[in-house]
Amino acid sequence: MTADALRICHVGIGYWGPNLMRNVAANTNAELAAVCDLRAESLQNASEKYPDAKLYDDLGMALADPEIDAVIIATPSGLHYEQAKAALTAKKHVFVEKPLAETVSEALELTRLAKFVERVVMVGHTFLFNNIVHEVKRCIDSGELGDIFYAYSQRLNLGRFRTDSDVMWTLAPHDVSILNYWFDTSPDVVRATGQAHIHPDIGVAEICFANLEYPQGRSAHLHLSWLDPQKRREMVVVGSKKMLVYDDMKAEAHIRIYDKSAEAQHHSAISDFADFTTRLRAGGIVSPQVQLVEPLSVEIAHFVDCCRTGAVPRTDGRHAVDVIAVLEAMEQSMKANGMPTNVARIEA
Numbered sequence: 001m002t003a004d005a006l007r008i009c010h011v012g013i014g015y016w017g018p019n020l021m022r023n024v025a026a027n028t029n030a031e032l033a034a035v036c037d038l039r040a041e042s043l044q045n046a047s048e049k050y051p052d053a054k055l056y057d058d059l060g061m062a063l064a065d066p067e068i069d070a071v072i073i074a075t076p077s078g079l080h081y082e083q084a085k086a087a088l089t090a091k092k093h094v095f096v097e098k099p100l101a102e103t104v105s106e107a108l109e110l111t112r113l114a115k116f117v118e119r120v121v122m123v124g125h126t127f128l129f130n131n132i133v134h135e136v137k138r139c140i141d142s143g144e145l146g147d148i149f150y151a152y153s154q155r156l157n158l159g160r161f162r163t164d165s166d167v168m169w170t171l172a173p174h175d176v177s178i179l180n181y182w183f184d185t186s187p188d189v190v191r192a193t194g195q196a197h198i199h200p201d202i203g204v205a206e207i208c209f210a211n212l213e214y215p216q217g218r219s220a221h222l223h224l225s226w227l228d229p230q231k232r233r234e235m236v237v238v239g240s241k242k243m244l245v246y247d248d249m250k251a252e253a254h255i256r257i258y259d260k261s262a263e264a265q266h267h268s269a270i271s272d273f274a275d276f277t278t279r280l281r282a283g284g285i286v287s288p289q290v291q292l293v294e295p296l297s298v299e300i301a302h303f304v305d306c307c308r309t310g311a312v313p314r315t316d317g318r319h320a321v322d323v324i325a326v327l328e329a330m331e332q333s334m335k336a337n338g339m340p341t342n343v344a345r346i347e348a
């Protein structure tokens, strides 16, 4: 660890938190100086692994500690806004797991507060630190796939059920952050439906189907589910020249590019319905080599760098606001049984 390492307090040691803590501890420019959770058992487990970290069972106490420069928040999403606001007010840099907040106005407030106190706010959109996702973007931007017609994503499994946040707010931040990055913009209109079969009493949707209309006629479809027989993490991008499959569950060959396409053909200058045929092309499949690095380690290194240098994070508040605007529109559409809902364009 370097002498001027960023002293981090990790908050929230549940299912996901330990992955972040491991990457903080492994980063030579950071120190896992403290951990915080309400549960004594979680603190006990953390102290066995990281004996030098201070233990806090109250975030306010951790934020009052002058030996903490930054906090990482991995608590349930309903707490993110209040906890991030408290951390920024205490002049700590903040990394918040996705989603940054539950409304656009909360996310905007955090973004403005971070600017005002001159501290970093960054959201944990992990996939934007994933080399496979970058390679897909390269394929789209280089024109290799041709004009992009549509994309779809399947993020399915049996569980892990949450009761504090539905499947859309839990999983869609991944897909929306990836698609916004691939297409360099947000969708204009969304339609989404959701259903709660296992816990209809609390009304937390376990499955969600959504359509996102991006500019240039590009559409995207999301299928998100905690109620599926198969674990699937797959995204498909269909272009006019080639088609790409990104399978995050594969141990290797995560990307397969199919040299397949379809094209309308006319036989005569005077078009007649019978003249229309479709030319199909089906060539080989290539799988580009991608250097695999744990995305969380890249993400934490980026956060630490931004705090130390003042650089703007790739997934800063501005980026989070755009993603939350889409999630908010999806939530509205779900409440209205799939009604087309405009995505608000937010000025920073």
Ligand SMILES: NC(=O)c1ccc[n+]([C@@H]2O[C@H](COP(=O)([O-])OP(=O)(O)OC[C@H]3O[C@@H](n4cnc5c(N)ncnc54)[C@H](O)[C@@H]3O)[C@@H](O)[C@H]2O)c1
Pocket: 011, 012, 013, 014, 015, 016, 017, 036, 037, 038, 039, 042, 059, 073, 074, 075, 076, 077, 079, 097, 098, 099, 124, 125, 126, 170
């Ligand atoms: N980036 C990813 O791929 C990914 C994956 C899973 C979860 N997440 C995100 O991580 C966050 C946590 O998810 P999880 O599944 O670990 O949740 P979890 O419920 O398993 O863990 C949350 C932890 O926060 C603690 N906590 C609750 N209130 C607290 C408070 N006031 N102060 C301190 N600690 C408190 C709880 O005791 C618990 O240990 C969520 O925002 C989730 O969206 C991200």
